[in-house]
Amino acid sequence: MKVLILNILLLFSIASLAVTQTDDLEKALKALKEKDFNAAKVLIEQIITKNSFDAGGYYALAVYYADNDNKPHDYYKSLDYLTLAEKYYSTLTTKELTNLQKLGVTLLEMQKLKQTIGQQAVQDAIASQNPTAIDKVISKFSTLPNVVEKAIEYKNAMAFEEAKRVNTYQAFQNFYIKYPSAKQVPEAKNKYEQLLYENLTSAQSWQAYQKFYTSYPNSPYAEKAKKQYEKLYYEQNVASSTSANTIEKYLTENPNSIYSQKAKNQLQSMSSLFPIRVGDTWGFINGNGQIAIPPIYERVGNFSEGLARVRKHGKWGIINTKGKEIVPPVYELIRDFSEGVTAVIQRKKKVLEAFYIDSTGKQLFAKTYVTDGSYWPIHSFQEGLAIVEDPETHKIGFINKKGEFVVAPLFNSYVPRKGTIGTYPFSSFSEGYAWVKNEEGTGLIDKNGVFLIKGSYTQSLLDTLSAPPFYYKSFSDGMCLLEESNSSFYIDRNAKKAITIPVGFTALPFSDEVAWTYSKYDKKFYLIDNKGKTILDIPAFKVYPFHEDRAVIQKDAPANRVYFYDQTPDPTYSFIDKAGRSLFDFKFDIPHDPLFEYSSFKNGLACIILNGKQTYINKEGKIVWQSPERWN
Known part of the structure; x- marks a missing residue:
């Protein structure tokens, strides 16, 4: 209880x-x-x-x-x-x-x-x-x-702000390692890569850039470093070299370099031969300006495919780059080699016959073509075909290297002009198409003779475009120029209008991926790209097509002369780049000679008349060779 x-x-x-x-x-x-x-x-x-x-x-x-x-x-x-x-x-x-x-x-x-x-x-x-x-x-x-x-x-x-305050690649690296889940990690990695690149390449030498991209191949800056390495290495070790061995070694070690093509061009320039005149005789220099073939000829042509035409005792033959005679001087005329073949004209009794020979001098096929000497009835091979005039119909077609017509002779031949050299109203094949003319009109055909486009088309034949004899131009850089009813336009290889030129403008074919147009309104030349965009406009008296990123222009009209034979030509020409910048601090004249359509760079050199003398310059404007006497 x-x-x-x-x-x-x-x-x-x-x-x-x-x-x-x-x-x-x-x-x-x-x-x-x-x-x-x-x-x-x-x-x-x-x-x-x-x-x-x-x-x-x-x-x-x-x-x-x-x-x-x-x-x-x-x-x-x-x-x-x-x-x-x-x-x-x-x-x-x-x-x-x-x-x-x-x-x-x-x-x-x-x-x-x-x-x-x-x-x-x-x-x-x-x-x-x-x-x-x-x-x-x-x-x-x-x-x-x-x-x-x-x-x-x-x-x-x-922590990220602290890394930014320190601002070293080590600080950003430590951050993203210590804080791998932080939202700032991508930015930290970007900063790390940037500062690592800037720090390790601060010397801005090709050695520093090379070490970077080989040590950090997965870096987003590796490609940039590689490009900088290639640029500096090429500029410092190759661009100014006069040693073929140095350039060949560079190409072997850097086959995929973005500068390999420049090095190849440089090597080609060194191995290329260029025609020179000393007194009344002609010879050749190499790309370094050294005499390669002594001036012993009456006239010479340009080297093409390792062969050049030369004239002795009034007849033309063929030599190689060593100066060895491959074909004896027996021809009245010879053209430059193209695709291993060249056209020649030979006198047989009182008749001039044109035919083809190969690089050994052997006739390509038995057929010959008669001419009076005022024009060529046969023309150079391009893309496997050549233009010839049918002796019976006097129409032109296209043959293969067996002499067989692949495109039937249905088109107009040479058109003489009174008192001057005439026009060939056609072109060789280029980029798969050739320009032709017949009674139905003018246009472009493919290698089956099928018209891509046909109409009442013409082309400008300004003296800034070509020297006589005049040929029409097919495709270049994927564009072909056509004119119709005072309007100009470019078509692409699908026959579509790619670029329309304003009324009142004259246009020239594409060269070096750009083309000149001219306005009669403001008297200016306009340079356009392959989209039709104007990239340069300049007032000038005359312009020439671009080659190797350089073009000759004549800003002002030459002075009137009383006696052309006792005055040195006015040096009114200059070179510009595609930005319109004047490249060199001198002006010059151009060679007025059938062998030189216009002064332009080829294989790294250009032939000009400087201080009255034939002169070859390189792309830096330095004189490579100059004749001892004035050009008359």
Whole structure:
């Protein structure tokens, strides 16, 4: 009986304590809401003193330290007390849980409070700009992803700003290694690559660039470094070299260099031979300006395919680059070699016969073509076919190297002009098409003789385009110029109008991927690209086509002369590039000779008349060779 009474008294005491604790907690929470932190603190301490496992008391203590208006607020203490509150909350009886829930003390509220203090803690840490404070937030609130994510994001940002402040490739490399998930990693890697490139190539030597791209082949700057290496190496070791061995070694070691073609051209220029006149005789120099074949000939042509025509005792023959006679001088006329074949004219009794020979001097096929000497009845091979005039119909067609007509002779032949050299109203094949004319009109045919386009077309035959005898022009750089009813336009190989030239303009065929047009309105020449875009306009008296990125222009008309034979030609010509810049600080005249259609660069050299003398210059404008006497 006594034990029963004691148990009843104990239960009554516990119940009484629970009621007291709940009342105190309610008062404490009310005091916290009213910002009476002192009263709340006293009540909370009483609760925890009476019961060190009181979940409600620890919750209230967490609220106490979480409030920003409370001077000793401490988010980390608040978090610690919340942790205890959650721990002891799980041990409460149903009745105890009910009492706490009536006061708004629930696990959900505890989680909300944890989120709140986490956000406040990270904001304070960010405001302090203290990495240690940021690390503490990340460590303490590891169960709150949104809080940790924000803290980590700011920590990464702080670290990245520090890397930018140091601004070395090592700093950015350390950043992306230490913070691999940071959103700044791509930018850090870009900065690392940039600064690594700038640092390791600061010497700006070809050696530095070579070392970079070989050491860091996967760098986004590797290709840039390689291009810089190739440029500098070529400029410093190859461009000015006069040694064929040096250039050949460069080509062997750098077969895919973007400058390999320049080196090949340079080597070709060195191995190419150029016609010169000394007194009344002609010979050849090499690309270095050295006499390669002595001037012992009456006239010479240009070397083509390793062979050149030369004249002795009034007759033409053929020599090779060593000066060895391949074909004796027995012909009245010879043309330059093309595709291993050349056309010749030979006198047989009182008749002039034209036929083809190969590079050994052997006649290509038995058939010959009679001419009166005023024009060529046969023409050079291009793309496997050559134009010949049918002796019976006097129409032209296209033959193969067996002498067989591949395209029937149905087109107009030579058109003489009164008092001057006439016109050949056709062209050889170029880019698969040839220009022809018949009674139905003019146009372009393919190698089956099928018209790509046909109409009342013409072409400009300005003296800036070509020298006599005049030929029409087929495709060049994928474009063919046509004129019809005072309008000019270019077509592509699908016969579509690619570029239309404004009315009042004259156009010239494409050369070196650009073309000149001329406006009669403002007297200017306009240079266009293959899209028809004007890339240059200049006032000039005369312009010539571009070759090897250079063109000859005559800015002003030459002075009127009383006696042409006793005056040196006016040096009124100059070279320009495609930006219109004058390339050299001298002006010159051009050779007025049938062998030179116009002065232009070929294989790296150009022939001009400088100070009255035949002169070869290179692309830097330096004199490679100059005749000892004046050109008359």
